[in-house]
Ligand SMILES: Nc1ncnc2c1ncn2[C@@H]1O[C@H](COP(=O)(O)OP(=O)(O)O)[C@@H](O)[C@H]1O
Ligand SMILES: Cc1cn([C@H]2C[C@H](O)[C@@H](COP(=O)(O)O)O2)c(=O)[nH]c1=O
């Protein structure tokens with residue numbers, strides 16, 4: 316007989332550029348687990364405090380209560396034996412033991428749902444996202460709409476005073492439409508003059 320009813324852990328990754336609907340999709344999945352009465356706990360790195368520290372928020376205002384954390388290990392203090400679903404937004408910002416902490420939760424039977432940027436403004440992979448994407452049971456890769464031509468957008472364009480950011484700019488710059496646009500491969504630009 317198959318053991319279908321044993322709790323098997325699972326890692327779901329939601330990735331894509333800025334404005335592609337990662338937070339909306341994370342909020343949609345977690346609202347459903349909450350409605351189903353599954354003990355659900357949601358985290359957000361406290362580096363991204365654009366909107367509210369105690370919520371995850373989408374660009375068009377959808378939000379859900381969350382715990383703001385500085386280090387990935389803090390998650391283990393909050394997750395209890397009866398917690399079944401763990402959501403993490405902006406997972407690209409968490410470093411250190413992120414992969415081992417997430418896999419520890421998954422291997423103990425939890426459903427972990429993470430949303431994060433797969434690429435940074437330089438169009439390079441972001442933090443430990445490649446490893447999380449490789450280990451995931453399910454990956455949803457979303458596109459936004461290119462703000463220049465309307466094609467599906469896979470890239471995040473950083474704009475400084477309206478001009479493409481330089482390759483040597485710092486990796487982290489918290490912001491939204493004042494500093495970033497979704498762009499397609501054709502319209503994405505990076506200033507490589509000072510490499
Ligand atoms: N270029 C764009 N393409 C698609 N949606 C956009 C764009 N710019 C703004 N939006 C808005 O952003 C919302 C998605 O926001 P959000 O879930 O926070 O995305 P992400 O977490 O991927 O940055 C969309 O529903 C739409 O209202
Ligand atoms: C591409 C890129 C983005 N960021 C920052 C900008 C925002 O604060 C977040 C992404 O938020 P979203 O929910 O995906 O819209 O990350 C950054 O610091 N560095 C980058 O290269």
Ligand SMILES: [Zn+2]
Nearest residue numbers: 461464499502
């Ligand atoms: Zn384009």
